[in-house]
Amino acid sequence: MTLYEHDVIVVGAGGAGLRAAIAAHESGADVAMVTKLHPVRSHTGAAEGGINAALKDGDDWHDHAYDTMKGSDYLGDAPAVETLCKDSPQETMQLEHWGMAFSREEDGRVSQRPFGGLSFPRTTYAGAETGHHLLHTMYEQVVKRGIQVYDEQYVMELAVTDEPDPEDRTCYGCIGYDIKTGELNGFIASGGVVLATGGPGQMFAHTTNAVAQTGDGQAMAYRAGVPLQDMEFVQFHPTTLPSTGVLISEGVRGEGGILYNSEGERFMFEYGYANNDGELASRDVVARAEVTEVNAGRGFENDAVHLDMRHLGEERITDRLENIIHLATDFEGVNPLEEPMPVKPGQHYEMGGIETDENGETCISGLYAAGECACVSVHGANRLGGNALPELIVFGARAGRHAAGEDTGTPQIETGPSARIEDGDVEPPVELGAVESTSPVADGGTADDSPRSVVEQTLEQERDRVDRLMETDGINHADVRSDLQETMTANVNVFRNEDGLKQALRDIRDCRERYQEVGVSDPSRTYNTDLIQTIETRNLIDQAEVLTLGALARTEFRGAHWRQGYQERDDEEWLKHTMVAWNNGDPDLYYTDVLLEGEDKRYEPKIRSY
Amino acid sequence: MSQSYDRGHIESFGRWTEFSAGMWAWVLHKFTGWVLIGYLFTHIAVLSTAIQGETMYNGTLQGLESLLIVRFMEVGLLAVAVFHILNGLRLLFVDLGLGLDAQDKSFYASLVVTGAIAIGSIPTFLGGF
């Protein structure tokens, strides 16, 4: 056991974490990054599309903000959206100044391309591997600055004081489990802890997300008392490979790829899902059409439909979609030049997350969140392509600076229980939250509020938890996790109805109860992935419950959230953010206002149609 | 090139059979190189008999040449030298950045040409015996 002390601790080393660490370092703080992977293994590297930034003549951040608000189906908060759009150009150029290999125009300036839902071609990109370049460029800057990185160190829990009201609590650090040695370490942060742990895609059986995407930060913040916001809004991507979930870019359909069902019909037209746009309709529309076809018995093996691009000709395919050939061959064993690719919708992005303000701060002082794990909120009910990467760098930087003690302005978004406008009104079919008071994860923390003792006591508690998991002669977490993933995929997918969501809550409860009996079979303290995954599974259960509860309550169709029997967006009743607080093991559903009032105008909800 | 970690018998399991063309080329180039430098020293030593006079020189050379084994070794030497030259040319092209995509093919070609020249030279070397 070792105690490490730094001004700012950044948990997670993807795009948001790296940016936060650099920003805090530039503000003069002593920063350390703690990550369960090595930074370059982070899933930011898999992002393909690009970075939306109003950089060029003729473009304006106001237009970017308008597009984003519209795309969010008016569930984005205007102050957050405007911050994103205003800061993005500077942050994007910062990446260029750090040497990022953007694609270029003839005149040597960075290229921008059009993207769905944008009124101007403002997506700055580096080939079809923008995320990879962004991740590596920022890691390079971390190396340059000599920022301390504790890699392969799994953060298990936050060290937070235990006042009754989360808004009075303070976060003093976190507990890391050194994966290589099995040692538990305490990290004391005098300035703040920035969570940048990414999304919880692994709660679904079929996802484009990495195996490491278990939303650990969200679950930890949730149990420490920070509400999770708008978790029911999950983006499903319509074209992922069935056996692995690897993403087949929208570019295939953009170039003219066609979707067929097992009867050889071009169903996007023949069944009237999208008679104007066909395959190029928005992601949620295509995803729902595919599932409808499969459910009607017109699908292929593995619930897939076929995406055919052979008619484009080998020359054009190799020229513009070369990486698709590699992806389909390597990950599906299908040569797309010879046969159609099987595809199906897969979980892609979690719009919701840890409730924060524009500075990335949560209602617990000293606790920040940025990136996919956070919900500022800029994506609302649906994220536009190219808006995820700017979120990482804009809010990563702001959170880092604020945690390092810089003044980044007074936030307009209110966080924590005091932002509550109304209570949730939904009857879950089973009890939610902690199974028993002595659950392996205690929430809150400890009364003695010296940072060191808060961290030390949390460390003790986590040591007990590890010991218990190691000693329990129980079931394998993988069984629990796969049941959770199956029920989420079956019931909380692109189509949602009341019965299914209730069934999912029952199944989640069942998982929770069975989780009480999990044990780690691998007796080794060296690189025990069994243990890490067992802890991750607990995190997934907590988040799946929040997501499903929010989805059950929201009886409308907004953005990515589709509900049977409620086929309209209902601004009268539902123009509000879903919040779920852990509430010491007894989850509490409530709602907060959506801020539509921008700097100099109000974003009036309009029909979202493209 | 020492192993930093001993994986016991498992470490050496099948490694050599998994060498690729470029690695074999490297191994053979080193090997032929060692042979040639060895020959260079021997060669100068043999020629040094010239210092002791004509009889000694001619006697040594003809004495050696009358041994069948030496004639065969000469064929071997030719093969070794030809391979070293051909692969050396291949490496020079690689250094110039030419034909990198065909580096394995050029290695196989070196082997084939070496074999052909060596076989073709047998009559000359063994002739007049």
Next chain:
Amino acid sequence: MAEHYSSFSSEDTRWLLQRVTAVFLVGVLAFHFMLLHFVHHAAEITLAGTTARMSQPGYFVTMVLFLIAATFHGVNGVYNALVNQGISGTPRTVIKYGLTIASVLLIAQGIRVAWVMTGGNLI
């Protein structure tokens, strides 16, 4: 950050020389082989013939350069091979000087032999 790697500036010179000598050797070695195995059969070589050839200044100079190039190429190659095997520290220094001395001796002896072979007839 590369401070722990000691700079060894002769390395690129040696690398280049190894290539230059290689090109030279390819030509001369082919000539040598053709002349002494195919034109004149090795078994028929006598000191008289050798002396006749060696007495031509062009041939003499070529053979001396041939010797120097071959020695450098070979000995440098051996040294590189040993370095790549991971030899370092004292053994490496010993080998370096050992090989240098061997080269010098070889070249000296070679030139001496070549001189004798001219039989004093070098024009």
Next chain:
Amino acid sequence: MSTNVPDTDTETHADTDAQPAPQQRRLAKKRERREHSPQSETSGDTDQETVELKVFRYDPEVEGKREPRFDDFHVPFTKGMTVLDALIYARDTFDSSLTFRHSCRQAICGSDALFINGAQRLGCQTQLSDLEWPVRIEPLPHQEVVKDLVVDMEHFYEQMDAVDPFFKDEDVPDGLEEQRQDRENREKIKMSTRCIWCGACMSSCNIAAGGNYLGPAAINKAYRFVMDEREDGDVTQERLETIEAEEGVWRCQTQFSCTEVCPKDIPLTEHIQELKREAVKNNLKFW
């Protein structure tokens, strides 16, 4: 289901007697499950093809795994299945202590470079149908094994750090002004920027093995910056000095093993050769 080397079994039993650790009991149960799993009855099961994996096992901490060994796993084969999929199946179904790094499953995080049937490949990128069966899976050669298929990457990361792997130009324009870069120049560095730090190249190189040679990945990283026209001459000069130092480019023996195993098809040997020529050109100027 064939099982571990027999003596391991007896060892485990002896262990259980001496100290009835729950883990040991669970491991034993798992082994039993493995024996009785339907997959083991390959002969009776005609429509389900199974692939046999021979997986390297080692754990310095666990009795019976201290001596490296190979374990066999029989995994039901499905179309499109990759080596990583099979490993995950084996871990989740038969033995949860089977340890390997993996994350993105799409060849971008570089976690799962393994030694598969005698070649360095990414587990996620390798189709079982392209391999000879049984499939032998080992940790990357020439690196210390931490446990099972996990190797210590420290040395690799150190080598990467040794080339100053970051953009060094301090003279950047202000604000929203970008540094111009020709399309051609961007194209020139494109392949070199694709490196995912998987370490396959380093493991395949017998010069890098055990020594201090910078290795293909680090030199490629240097190439990425040397060739980038946005960095100015002084910086390029410094970089060339680093890569032509003793453990730099001159150690490359052009064996092409790195180029052959690179999962991102980076022409590593070509890049190293180009840097050699750059270095020579650079020094010729001062002659």
